[in-house]
Amino acid sequence: MHASDIAVSLTVVDRSTPALDAIRLIAEQDLIGLVVAEADGHPSSVVSSVDLTRFMVPGYLLDDLSLTNTVGDTGVDDLAQTLDGRTIGDLVDDETVAARAVLVVPPGAGLVEIAARMVDARTQVALVDDPARDTPVFVTLPGLLDAVVEHWDAHR
Amino acid sequence: MTVQIVLAVAVFVAAYVFIATEKLPRVLVALGGAAAMVLIGATDDAAIFFSEDTGIDWNVVFLLLGMMIIVGILRQTGLFEYLAIGASKLAKGRPFRIMVMLIVITAVLSAFLDNVTTILLVAPVSLLVAQRLGKSPVPFLLAEVFASNIGGTATLIGDPPNLIIGSRGDIGFNEFLTELAPIIVVLIAVLVGLCRVLFRSTFSYDAERAERVMALDEREAIRDPGLLIRSLVVVGLVLVGFVTSTFTGLEPALVALLGAGLLVLLARLEPKRVFGDVEWETLLFFAGLFIMVGSLVNLGVIEAIGEAAKGAVGDDYFGASTVLLFGSALFSGIVDNIPFVATLAPLTNDIVQSGGADARPLWWALALGADLGGNLTAVGASANVVMIGIAKRNGHHISFWEFTKYGIVVTAVTVGLCFPYLWLRYFS
Secondary structure, eight states, rough: HHHHHHHHHOOOEESSBBOOOOOOOOHHOSSEEEEOOTTTTTTEEEEEEEHHHHHSOOOOHHHHGGGOOOOOOTHHHHHHHHHTOOOOHHHHHHTTSSEEOEEETTTTHHHHHHHHHHHHOSSSSEEETTTTOOSSSEEEEEHHHHHHHHHHHHHH | HHEEEEEHHHHHHHHHHHHHHHOHHHHHHHHHHHHHHHHHOOOOOOHHHHHHSSSOOOHHHHHHHHHHHHHHHHGGHHHHHHHHHHHHHHHTTHHHHHHHHHHHHHHHHHHOOOHHHHHHHHHHHHHHHHHHHHHHHHHHHHHHHHHHHHHHHSTTSSSHHHHHHHHHHHHOOOHHHHHHHHHHHHHHHHHHHHHHHHHGGGGGOOOOHHHHHHHOEEEGGGSSHHHHHHHHHHHHHHHHHHHTTHHHHHOOHHHHHHHHHHHHHHHOOOHHHHTTTOOOHHHHHHHHHHHHHHHHHHHTHHHHHHHHHHHHHTTTTHHHHHHHHHHHHHHHHHSSSSHHHHHHHHHHHHHHHGGGGGHHHHHHHHHHHHHHHHSTTTTSHHHHHHHHHHHTTTTOOOOOHHHHHHHHHHHHHHHHHHHHHHIIIIII
8 A cells, every 4th residue: 555545635724824713723623733835835834733732822831831720711812812913824933833844755655654754754744746636635644544554454 | 380370271261251152051161171170280189079179169069959959849839820920919910010029029039049940930920911911021021030130149049159159258148148138128129110110111000901810810820739838848947957057057058958858858759850950051060160260279370360469459348349349240241150250259268368357348249249240231141041032932032132221220220239338338
Protein backbone atom coordinates (compact mmCIF):
# COMPACT_ATOMS: atom_id res chain seq x y z
CA MET A 1 0.00 0.00 0.00
CA HIS A 2 1.31 3.46 -0.92
CA ALA A 3 0.73 7.07 -0.02
CA SER A 4 -1.56 7.63 -3.01
CA ASP A 5 -3.78 4.73 -1.85
CA ILE A 6 -4.52 6.23 1.54
CA ALA A 7 -4.47 9.92 0.61
CA VAL A 8 -7.52 12.00 1.51
CA SER A 9 -8.65 15.56 1.01
CA LEU A 10 -8.38 17.89 4.00
CA THR A 11 -9.73 21.28 4.84
CA VAL A 12 -7.15 23.82 3.71
CA VAL A 13 -7.24 27.38 5.00
CA ASP A 14 -5.22 30.35 3.82
CA ARG A 15 -3.03 32.65 5.88
CA SER A 16 -5.72 35.35 6.03
CA THR A 17 -8.26 33.04 7.69
CA PRO A 18 -9.27 34.55 11.04
CA ALA A 19 -7.97 32.47 13.96
CA LEU A 20 -11.45 32.48 15.50
CA ASP A 21 -12.88 30.88 12.33
CA ALA A 22 -10.11 28.28 12.37
CA ILE A 23 -10.98 27.32 15.95
CA ARG A 24 -14.63 26.98 14.96
CA LEU A 25 -13.67 24.79 12.00
CA ILE A 26 -11.62 22.46 14.20
CA ALA A 27 -14.35 22.28 16.83
CA GLU A 28 -17.22 21.69 14.39
CA GLN A 29 -15.43 19.11 12.22
CA ASP A 30 -13.43 17.39 14.99
CA LEU A 31 -10.19 18.02 13.13
CA ILE A 32 -6.72 17.24 14.46
CA GLY A 33 -5.33 20.30 12.72
CA LEU A 34 -5.43 22.46 9.64
CA VAL A 35 -3.35 22.71 6.52
CA VAL A 36 -2.38 26.29 5.68
CA ALA A 37 -1.92 27.35 2.08
CA GLU A 38 -0.03 30.32 0.66
CA ALA A 39 -1.77 32.87 -1.55
CA ASP A 40 -1.18 30.67 -4.62
CA GLY A 41 -3.07 27.80 -2.99
CA HIS A 42 0.04 25.72 -2.36
CA PRO A 43 -0.04 24.02 1.09
CA SER A 44 2.92 25.28 3.09
CA SER A 45 2.39 24.46 6.75
CA VAL A 46 0.37 22.43 9.18
CA VAL A 47 -1.05 23.75 12.41
CA SER A 48 -2.26 21.18 14.88
CA SER A 49 -5.22 21.76 17.16
CA VAL A 50 -2.67 22.01 20.00
CA ASP A 51 -0.89 24.83 18.11
CA LEU A 52 -4.17 26.68 17.75
CA THR A 53 -5.06 26.15 21.38
CA ARG A 54 -1.60 27.43 22.36
CA PHE A 55 -2.32 30.53 20.26
CA MET A 56 -5.62 30.99 22.09
CA VAL A 57 -4.34 30.66 25.67
CA PRO A 58 -2.52 33.79 26.91
CA GLY A 59 1.19 33.24 27.47
CA TYR A 60 1.03 34.43 31.07
CA LEU A 61 -1.30 31.57 31.94
CA LEU A 62 1.16 29.10 30.43
CA ASP A 63 3.96 30.76 32.42
CA ASP A 64 2.03 30.30 35.65
CA LEU A 65 -0.45 27.44 35.66
CA SER A 66 -1.62 28.40 39.19
CA LEU A 67 -3.39 31.36 37.63
CA THR A 68 -5.54 29.22 35.36
CA ASN A 69 -7.69 28.20 38.31
CA THR A 70 -8.36 31.77 39.34
CA VAL A 71 -9.95 33.05 36.13
CA GLY A 72 -13.08 30.86 36.25
CA ASP A 73 -15.61 30.93 33.42
CA THR A 74 -14.89 34.56 32.62
CA GLY A 75 -11.51 33.31 31.41
CA VAL A 76 -13.25 31.62 28.49
CA ASP A 77 -14.33 35.06 27.20
CA ASP A 78 -10.71 36.18 27.46
CA LEU A 79 -9.70 33.42 25.07
CA ALA A 80 -11.79 34.94 22.27
CA GLN A 81 -10.29 38.33 23.08
CA THR A 82 -6.80 36.88 22.65
CA LEU A 83 -7.66 35.67 19.16
CA ASP A 84 -9.60 38.73 18.08
CA GLY A 85 -8.12 40.30 14.94
CA ARG A 86 -5.46 37.61 14.53
CA THR A 87 -5.14 35.29 11.56
CA ILE A 88 -3.72 31.86 10.88
CA GLY A 89 -0.82 33.64 9.18
CA ASP A 90 -0.05 35.35 12.51
CA LEU A 91 0.00 31.92 14.15
CA VAL A 92 2.35 30.46 11.56
CA ASP A 93 4.70 33.43 12.05
CA ASP A 94 4.49 33.38 15.86
CA GLU A 95 7.78 32.14 17.27
CA THR A 96 6.11 30.74 20.41
CA VAL A 97 3.92 28.42 18.34
CA ALA A 98 5.42 25.33 16.76
CA ALA A 99 3.64 25.43 13.41
CA ARG A 100 5.44 23.06 11.05
CA ALA A 101 6.31 23.20 7.40
CA VAL A 102 4.15 20.69 5.60
CA LEU A 103 5.84 17.31 5.13
CA VAL A 104 5.85 16.19 1.50
CA VAL A 105 5.94 12.49 0.60
CA PRO A 106 6.03 10.94 -2.89
CA PRO A 107 2.87 9.11 -4.02
CA GLY A 108 4.79 5.84 -4.13
CA ALA A 109 6.03 6.04 -0.53
CA GLY A 110 5.27 2.89 1.48
CA LEU A 111 3.61 2.78 4.90
CA VAL A 112 6.86 2.33 6.83
CA GLU A 113 8.52 5.20 4.96
CA ILE A 114 5.56 7.49 5.60
CA ALA A 115 5.45 6.49 9.29
CA ALA A 116 9.17 7.12 9.71
CA ARG A 117 9.02 10.46 7.93
CA MET A 118 6.02 11.61 9.98
CA VAL A 119 7.73 10.63 13.24
CA ASP A 120 10.95 12.33 12.14
CA ALA A 121 9.04 15.51 11.27
CA ARG A 122 6.77 15.12 14.33
CA THR A 123 3.70 15.80 12.21
CA GLN A 124 0.32 14.17 11.84
CA VAL A 125 -0.21 15.25 8.24
CA ALA A 126 1.85 14.76 5.07
CA LEU A 127 1.16 16.24 1.64
CA VAL A 128 1.25 13.66 -1.15
CA ASP A 129 3.17 15.16 -4.04
CA ASP A 130 0.98 13.72 -6.77
CA PRO A 131 0.96 15.73 -10.02
CA ALA A 132 -1.92 13.59 -11.30
CA ARG A 133 -4.29 15.22 -8.82
CA ASP A 134 -5.83 18.66 -9.31
CA THR A 135 -6.31 19.35 -5.64
CA PRO A 136 -3.84 18.62 -2.84
CA VAL A 137 -4.29 15.33 -0.98
CA PHE A 138 -2.77 14.25 2.30
CA VAL A 139 -1.93 11.26 4.42
CA THR A 140 -3.08 11.70 8.00
CA LEU A 141 -1.62 9.81 10.93
CA PRO A 142 -4.95 8.15 11.85
CA GLY A 143 -5.35 7.14 8.17
CA LEU A 144 -1.82 5.73 8.12
CA LEU A 145 -2.38 3.74 11.33
CA ASP A 146 -5.68 2.42 9.92
CA ALA A 147 -3.77 1.12 6.90
CA VAL A 148 -1.07 -0.44 9.10
CA VAL A 149 -3.63 -2.26 11.26
CA GLU A 150 -5.54 -3.34 8.15
CA HIS A 151 -2.30 -4.81 6.77
CA TRP A 152 -1.59 -6.69 10.02
CA ASP A 153 -5.13 -8.13 10.06
CA ALA A 154 -4.94 -9.18 6.40
CA HIS A 155 -1.64 -11.04 6.92
CA ARG A 156 -2.34 -12.68 10.27
CA MET B 1 55.42 42.85 37.45
CA THR B 2 55.82 39.18 36.54
CA VAL B 3 54.59 37.48 33.38
CA GLN B 4 52.19 35.48 35.56
CA ILE B 5 50.55 38.66 36.87
CA VAL B 6 50.29 40.13 33.37
CA LEU B 7 48.66 36.94 32.10
CA ALA B 8 46.25 36.75 35.07
CA VAL B 9 45.16 40.36 34.62
CA ALA B 10 44.73 39.77 30.87
CA VAL B 11 42.54 36.71 31.54
CA PHE B 12 40.48 38.67 34.05
CA VAL B 13 39.97 41.68 31.77
CA ALA B 14 39.11 39.47 28.79
CA ALA B 15 36.58 37.54 30.87
CA TYR B 16 35.06 40.81 32.07
CA VAL B 17 34.71 42.07 28.50
CA PHE B 18 33.03 38.83 27.41
CA ILE B 19 30.64 38.93 30.36
CA ALA B 20 29.82 42.59 29.76
CA THR B 21 29.25 42.21 26.04
CA GLU B 22 27.39 38.91 26.47
CA LYS B 23 29.19 37.48 23.45
CA LEU B 24 29.39 34.11 25.21
CA PRO B 25 27.32 32.53 28.00
CA ARG B 26 28.59 34.07 31.24
CA VAL B 27 29.00 30.70 32.96
CA LEU B 28 31.24 29.56 30.12
CA VAL B 29 33.38 32.69 30.43
CA ALA B 30 33.68 32.44 34.23
CA LEU B 31 34.64 28.76 34.18
CA GLY B 32 36.96 29.26 31.20
CA GLY B 33 38.63 32.16 33.00
CA ALA B 34 38.97 30.07 36.15
CA ALA B 35 40.56 27.24 34.17
CA ALA B 36 43.00 29.69 32.57
CA MET B 37 43.95 31.00 36.04
CA VAL B 38 44.75 27.43 37.13
CA LEU B 39 46.78 26.77 33.98
CA ILE B 40 48.95 29.86 34.46
CA GLY B 41 49.52 28.90 38.09
CA ALA B 42 47.66 31.87 39.56
CA THR B 43 45.74 29.57 41.88
CA ASP B 44 45.64 25.92 42.93
CA ASP B 45 43.29 23.34 44.38
CA ALA B 46 44.08 24.23 47.98
CA ALA B 47 43.24 27.88 47.38
CA ILE B 48 40.16 27.17 45.25
CA PHE B 49 38.48 24.72 47.59
CA PHE B 50 39.77 25.56 51.04
CA SER B 51 40.81 29.23 51.24
CA GLU B 52 38.23 31.67 52.60
CA ASP B 53 40.00 34.64 51.04
CA THR B 54 41.11 33.36 47.66
CA GLY B 55 38.82 30.42 46.92
CA ILE B 56 35.19 29.76 46.12
CA ASP B 57 33.00 31.51 48.64
CA TRP B 58 30.96 28.51 49.72
CA ASN B 59 28.80 30.68 51.98
CA VAL B 60 27.48 32.51 48.94
CA VAL B 61 27.11 29.41 46.78
CA PHE B 62 25.27 27.37 49.41
CA LEU B 63 23.12 30.26 50.60
CA LEU B 64 21.98 30.69 47.00
CA LEU B 65 21.44 26.95 46.58
CA GLY B 66 19.40 26.67 49.78
CA MET B 67 17.20 29.65 48.90
CA MET B 68 16.68 28.40 45.34
CA ILE B 69 15.38 25.07 46.68
CA ILE B 70 13.10 26.75 49.23
CA VAL B 71 11.68 29.23 46.72
CA GLY B 72 11.30 26.49 44.08
CA ILE B 73 9.02 24.55 46.42
CA LEU B 74 7.24 27.61 47.80
CA ARG B 75 6.29 28.87 44.34
CA GLN B 76 4.42 25.64 43.68
CA THR B 77 1.98 26.44 46.47
CA GLY B 78 0.25 29.31 44.62
CA LEU B 79 0.90 31.64 47.57
CA PHE B 80 2.31 34.45 45.46
CA GLU B 81 -0.59 34.38 43.01
CA TYR B 82 -2.98 34.38 45.98
CA LEU B 83 -1.31 37.46 47.44
CA ALA B 84 -1.11 39.41 44.17
CA ILE B 85 -4.70 38.73 43.11
CA GLY B 86 -5.96 39.31 46.64
CA ALA B 87 -4.17 42.67 46.71
CA SER B 88 -5.63 43.66 43.33
CA LYS B 89 -9.10 42.90 44.65
CA LEU B 90 -8.36 44.81 47.83
CA ALA B 91 -7.61 47.76 45.56
CA LYS B 92 -11.16 47.35 44.18
CA GLY B 93 -9.85 47.16 40.63
CA ARG B 94 -8.57 50.75 40.68
CA PRO B 95 -5.45 50.80 38.45
CA PHE B 96 -3.23 53.08 40.54
CA ARG B 97 -4.07 51.32 43.79
CA ILE B 98 -3.35 47.99 42.10
CA MET B 99 0.01 49.28 40.96
CA VAL B 100 0.83 50.45 44.49
CA MET B 101 -0.14 47.07 45.90
CA LEU B 102 1.95 45.22 43.32
CA ILE B 103 4.93 47.53 43.94
CA VAL B 104 4.77 46.87 47.68
CA ILE B 105 4.31 43.10 47.26
CA THR B 106 7.16 42.92 44.74
CA ALA B 107 9.49 44.96 46.94
CA VAL B 108 8.78 42.85 50.03
CA LEU B 109 9.11 39.58 48.13
CA SER B 110 12.32 40.77 46.51
CA ALA B 111 13.84 41.45 49.89
CA PHE B 112 13.63 37.73 50.62
CA LEU B 113 13.69 36.13 47.17
CA ASP B 114 15.95 36.44 44.20
CA ASN B 115 14.77 39.35 42.00
CA VAL B 116 14.40 37.20 38.90
CA THR B 117 12.23 34.73 40.79
CA THR B 118 10.09 37.58 42.09
CA ILE B 119 9.50 38.87 38.57
CA LEU B 120 8.69 35.37 37.31
CA LEU B 121 6.06 35.16 40.05
CA VAL B 122 4.53 38.61 39.82
CA ALA B 123 4.62 39.33 36.06
CA PRO B 124 2.00 36.73 35.00
CA VAL B 125 -0.46 38.04 37.59
CA SER B 126 0.15 41.61 36.40
CA LEU B 127 -0.48 40.59 32.80
CA LEU B 128 -3.74 38.94 33.83
CA VAL B 129 -4.90 41.92 35.90
CA ALA B 130 -3.89 44.44 33.22
CA GLN B 131 -5.73 42.41 30.58
CA ARG B 132 -8.83 42.42 32.78
CA LEU B 133 -8.48 46.17 33.30
CA GLY B 134 -8.10 46.70 29.56
CA LYS B 135 -4.77 48.44 30.19
CA SER B 136 -1.31 47.96 28.77
CA PRO B 137 0.64 45.80 31.22
CA VAL B 138 3.89 47.63 30.41
CA PRO B 139 3.63 50.32 33.14
CA PHE B 140 2.78 47.65 35.72
CA LEU B 141 5.69 45.45 34.66
CA LEU B 142 8.13 48.37 34.66
CA ALA B 143 6.96 49.50 38.11
CA GLU B 144 7.43 45.95 39.42
CA VAL B 145 10.90 45.45 38.06
CA PHE B 146 11.97 48.80 39.54
CA ALA B 147 10.43 47.76 42.86
CA SER B 148 12.17 44.40 42.66
CA ASN B 149 15.62 45.90 42.18
CA ILE B 150 15.01 48.42 44.96
CA GLY B 151 13.41 45.93 47.39
CA GLY B 152 16.18 43.39 46.84
CA THR B 153 18.67 45.88 48.24
CA ALA B 154 17.14 45.75 51.72
CA THR B 155 18.47 42.42 52.94
CA LEU B 156 21.47 40.13 52.85
CA ILE B 157 19.56 37.60 50.71
CA GLY B 158 17.67 40.02 48.47
CA ASP B 159 20.24 40.41 45.70
CA PRO B 160 23.33 38.29 44.86
CA PRO B 161 25.76 41.25 45.24
CA ASN B 162 24.55 41.57 48.84
CA LEU B 163 25.50 37.95 49.49
CA ILE B 164 29.02 38.67 48.29
CA ILE B 165 29.22 41.87 50.35
CA GLY B 166 27.85 40.08 53.41
CA SER B 167 30.31 37.25 53.11
CA ARG B 168 33.40 39.34 52.33
CA GLY B 169 32.55 42.02 54.88
CA ASP B 170 31.36 39.56 57.54
CA ILE B 171 28.03 41.38 57.66
CA GLY B 172 25.08 39.52 59.16
CA PHE B 173 21.41 39.49 58.17
CA ASN B 174 20.35 41.90 60.91
CA GLU B 175 23.07 44.44 60.21
CA PHE B 176 22.14 44.51 56.54
CA LEU B 177 18.50 44.96 57.43
CA THR B 178 19.01 47.75 59.95
CA GLU B 179 21.47 49.68 57.78
CA LEU B 180 19.68 49.45 54.42
CA ALA B 181 15.99 48.71 55.03
CA PRO B 182 15.14 52.25 56.29
CA ILE B 183 16.30 53.94 53.08
CA ILE B 184 14.69 51.21 50.97
CA VAL B 185 11.31 51.86 52.61
CA VAL B 186 11.70 55.54 51.71
CA LEU B 187 12.76 54.68 48.15
CA ILE B 188 9.74 52.44 47.63
CA ALA B 189 7.46 55.26 48.75
CA VAL B 190 9.26 57.58 46.35
CA LEU B 191 8.91 55.00 43.56
CA VAL B 192 5.15 54.96 44.11
CA GLY B 193 5.10 58.73 43.65
CA LEU B 194 7.29 58.52 40.57
CA CYS B 195 5.06 55.89 38.99
CA ARG B 196 2.01 58.09 39.61
CA VAL B 197 3.67 60.74 37.46
CA LEU B 198 5.51 58.58 34.91
CA PHE B 199 2.52 56.37 34.09
CA ARG B 200 -0.27 58.90 34.72
CA SER B 201 -2.14 58.03 31.53
CA THR B 202 -2.67 54.45 32.78
CA PHE B 203 -4.87 55.10 35.76
CA SER B 204 -8.34 55.87 34.36
CA TYR B 205 -11.01 53.85 36.17
CA ASP B 206 -13.64 51.73 34.46
CA ALA B 207 -16.19 50.15 36.81
CA GLU B 208 -17.08 47.40 34.36
CA ARG B 209 -13.42 46.45 33.94
CA ALA B 210 -12.88 46.60 37.68
CA GLU B 211 -15.66 44.05 38.07
CA ARG B 212 -13.67 41.65 35.91
CA VAL B 213 -10.75 41.94 38.32
CA MET B 214 -13.08 41.36 41.24
CA ALA B 215 -14.32 38.18 39.50
CA LEU B 216 -10.89 36.55 39.89
CA ASP B 217 -10.83 33.95 42.64
CA GLU B 218 -7.49 34.05 44.42
CA ARG B 219 -8.36 31.06 46.64
CA GLU B 220 -8.24 28.81 43.59
CA ALA B 221 -4.52 29.56 43.23
CA ILE B 222 -3.78 27.51 46.35
CA ARG B 223 -3.66 23.99 45.00
CA ASP B 224 -2.12 22.20 47.96
CA PRO B 225 -2.96 23.86 51.30
CA GLY B 226 -0.93 21.25 53.19
CA LEU B 227 2.21 22.05 51.21
CA LEU B 228 1.56 25.76 51.71
CA ILE B 229 1.37 25.38 55.49
CA ARG B 230 4.50 23.22 55.66
CA SER B 231 6.37 25.66 53.40
CA LEU B 232 5.33 28.68 55.45
CA VAL B 233 6.45 27.00 58.67
CA VAL B 234 9.87 26.27 57.17
CA VAL B 235 10.21 29.77 55.68
CA GLY B 236 9.33 31.18 59.11
CA LEU B 237 12.01 29.03 60.73
CA VAL B 238 14.57 30.07 58.13
CA LEU B 239 13.82 33.75 58.72
CA VAL B 240 14.15 33.23 62.47
CA GLY B 241 17.43 31.44 61.74
CA PHE B 242 18.69 34.42 59.72
CA VAL B 243 17.67 36.95 62.35
CA THR B 244 19.21 34.96 65.21
CA SER B 245 22.33 33.86 63.32
CA THR B 246 24.43 36.39 65.23
CA PHE B 247 23.50 34.69 68.50
CA THR B 248 23.38 31.08 67.35
CA GLY B 249 26.57 31.30 65.32
CA LEU B 250 24.87 29.52 62.42
CA GLU B 251 26.00 31.03 59.13
CA PRO B 252 23.09 32.15 56.87
CA ALA B 253 24.23 29.58 54.31
CA LEU B 254 23.81 26.82 56.85
CA VAL B 255 20.41 28.16 57.91
CA ALA B 256 19.26 28.15 54.27
CA LEU B 257 20.58 24.63 53.68
CA LEU B 258 18.98 23.28 56.84
CA GLY B 259 15.70 24.95 55.84
CA ALA B 260 15.92 23.55 52.33
CA GLY B 261 16.63 20.07 53.68
CA LEU B 262 13.69 20.24 56.07
CA LEU B 263 11.34 21.49 53.37
CA VAL B 264 12.45 18.78 50.94
CA LEU B 265 11.71 16.25 53.66
CA LEU B 266 8.30 17.71 54.45
CA ALA B 267 7.21 18.50 50.89
CA ARG B 268 7.71 14.94 49.62
CA LEU B 269 7.76 16.05 46.00
CA GLU B 270 9.51 14.30 43.17
CA PRO B 271 13.15 15.45 42.71
CA LYS B 272 12.36 17.23 39.44
CA ARG B 273 9.91 19.52 41.21
CA VAL B 274 12.23 20.05 44.17
CA PHE B 275 15.37 20.93 42.23
CA GLY B 276 13.79 22.18 38.99
CA ASP B 277 14.26 25.83 39.97
CA VAL B 278 17.89 25.50 41.05
CA GLU B 279 19.95 27.57 38.63
CA TRP B 280 23.05 25.41 38.44
CA GLU B 281 24.53 27.72 35.82
CA THR B 282 24.33 30.67 38.22
CA LEU B 283 26.04 28.69 40.97
CA LEU B 284 28.84 27.64 38.62
CA PHE B 285 29.13 31.23 37.39
CA PHE B 286 29.70 32.34 40.98
CA ALA B 287 32.28 29.59 41.52
CA GLY B 288 34.21 30.59 38.38
CA LEU B 289 34.06 34.24 39.33
CA PHE B 290 35.38 33.62 42.83
CA ILE B 291 38.28 31.59 41.43
CA MET B 292 39.20 34.42 39.02
CA VAL B 293 39.03 37.14 41.67
CA GLY B 294 40.78 34.85 44.18
CA SER B 295 43.63 34.37 41.71
CA LEU B 296 44.18 38.12 41.58
CA VAL B 297 44.15 38.20 45.38
CA ASN B 298 46.67 35.31 45.42
CA LEU B 299 49.04 37.18 43.16
CA GLY B 300 48.79 40.37 45.22
CA VAL B 301 47.06 42.38 42.47
CA ILE B 302 44.02 43.21 44.58
CA GLU B 303 46.27 44.15 47.53
CA ALA B 304 48.29 46.50 45.32
CA ILE B 305 45.15 48.16 43.97
CA GLY B 306 43.78 48.27 47.53
CA GLU B 307 46.91 50.04 48.74
CA ALA B 308 46.60 52.56 45.93
CA ALA B 309 42.92 53.04 46.74
CA LYS B 310 43.70 53.50 50.42
CA GLY B 311 46.28 56.12 49.51
CA ALA B 312 43.78 57.94 47.33
CA VAL B 313 40.97 57.73 49.89
CA GLY B 314 43.07 58.64 52.93
CA ASP B 315 40.52 59.15 55.66
CA ASP B 316 37.92 60.79 53.40
CA TYR B 317 35.43 57.97 53.65
CA PHE B 318 32.51 60.21 52.74
CA GLY B 319 34.21 61.08 49.45
CA ALA B 320 35.00 57.41 48.86
CA SER B 321 31.40 56.42 49.64
CA THR B 322 30.11 59.02 47.21
CA VAL B 323 32.37 57.77 44.43
CA LEU B 324 31.47 54.17 45.25
CA LEU B 325 27.73 54.93 45.31
CA PHE B 326 27.51 56.77 42.00
CA GLY B 327 30.29 54.83 40.28
CA SER B 328 28.71 51.49 41.20
CA ALA B 329 25.28 52.69 40.09
CA LEU B 330 26.61 53.76 36.70
CA PHE B 331 28.69 50.64 36.19
CA SER B 332 25.98 48.26 37.36
CA GLY B 333 23.51 49.92 35.04
CA ILE B 334 25.62 48.91 32.09
CA VAL B 335 27.14 45.55 33.04
CA ASP B 336 26.28 42.67 35.36
CA ASN B 337 26.62 43.83 38.96
CA ILE B 338 27.72 40.40 40.25
CA PRO B 339 31.25 40.35 38.76
CA PHE B 340 31.54 44.04 39.54
CA VAL B 341 30.83 43.52 43.24
CA ALA B 342 32.88 40.30 43.34
CA THR B 343 35.86 42.36 42.18
CA LEU B 344 35.23 45.39 44.33
CA ALA B 345 34.40 43.48 47.52
CA PRO B 346 38.02 42.47 48.37
CA LEU B 347 39.17 46.01 47.57
CA THR B 348 36.48 47.53 49.77
CA ASN B 349 37.33 45.02 52.47
CA ASP B 350 40.96 46.18 52.45
CA ILE B 351 39.91 49.79 52.97
CA VAL B 352 37.32 48.90 55.64
CA GLN B 353 39.82 46.70 57.49
CA SER B 354 42.34 49.52 57.72
CA GLY B 355 39.77 52.29 58.29
CA GLY B 356 37.71 50.50 60.95
CA ALA B 357 34.17 51.54 61.86
CA ASP B 358 34.52 54.91 60.07
CA ALA B 359 35.02 53.13 56.76
CA ARG B 360 32.20 50.61 57.20
CA PRO B 361 29.62 52.76 55.33
CA LEU B 362 31.62 51.96 52.18
CA TRP B 363 29.88 48.59 52.20
CA TRP B 364 26.45 50.29 52.20
CA ALA B 365 27.50 52.66 49.43
CA LEU B 366 28.63 49.69 47.34
CA ALA B 367 25.43 47.72 47.99
CA LEU B 368 23.13 50.68 47.28
CA GLY B 369 24.99 51.71 44.13
CA ALA B 370 25.37 48.23 42.68
CA ASP B 371 21.80 47.11 43.45
CA LEU B 372 19.91 50.30 42.58
CA GLY B 373 22.03 50.85 39.48
CA GLY B 374 20.37 47.76 38.01
CA ASN B 375 17.35 49.93 37.20
CA LEU B 376 19.34 52.23 34.92
CA THR B 377 19.05 50.34 31.63
CA ALA B 378 17.20 47.39 30.15
CA VAL B 379 20.29 45.21 30.64
CA GLY B 380 21.26 46.55 34.07
CA ALA B 381 19.82 43.59 35.96
CA SER B 382 18.82 40.03 35.12
CA ALA B 383 15.30 40.78 36.36
CA ASN B 384 14.95 43.52 33.69
CA VAL B 385 15.91 41.14 30.92
CA VAL B 386 13.53 38.46 32.21
CA MET B 387 10.64 40.94 32.51
CA ILE B 388 11.19 42.25 28.98
CA GLY B 389 11.22 38.65 27.73
CA ILE B 390 7.91 37.86 29.46
CA ALA B 391 6.35 41.03 28.05
CA LYS B 392 7.53 40.14 24.55
CA ARG B 393 6.16 36.60 24.76
CA ASN B 394 2.81 38.15 25.59
CA GLY B 395 2.84 40.55 22.67
CA HIS B 396 4.20 43.68 24.39
CA HIS B 397 7.53 44.85 23.05
CA ILE B 398 9.53 47.01 25.44
CA SER B 399 12.49 48.51 23.62
CA PHE B 400 15.86 49.17 25.25
CA TRP B 401 15.19 52.90 25.17
CA GLU B 402 11.63 52.69 26.40
CA PHE B 403 12.91 50.89 29.49
CA THR B 404 15.93 53.11 29.85
CA LYS B 405 14.08 56.43 29.67
CA TYR B 406 12.10 55.41 32.77
CA GLY B 407 15.12 53.64 34.30
CA ILE B 408 17.25 56.78 34.16
CA VAL B 409 14.62 58.77 36.08
CA VAL B 410 14.11 56.07 38.71
CA THR B 411 17.84 55.44 39.17
CA ALA B 412 18.73 59.12 39.32
CA VAL B 413 16.12 59.79 41.98
CA THR B 414 16.74 56.67 44.09
CA VAL B 415 20.54 56.78 43.98
CA GLY B 416 20.39 60.54 44.43
CA LEU B 417 18.42 60.08 47.65
CA CYS B 418 20.99 57.59 48.97
CA PHE B 419 23.59 60.33 48.91
CA PRO B 420 21.97 62.43 51.71
CA TYR B 421 21.05 59.19 53.51
CA LEU B 422 24.68 58.12 53.70
CA TRP B 423 25.79 61.59 54.71
CA LEU B 424 23.10 62.09 57.36
CA ARG B 425 23.40 58.63 58.86
CA TYR B 426 27.14 58.08 58.82
CA PHE B 427 29.10 61.24 58.13
CA SER B 428 27.23 64.31 59.45
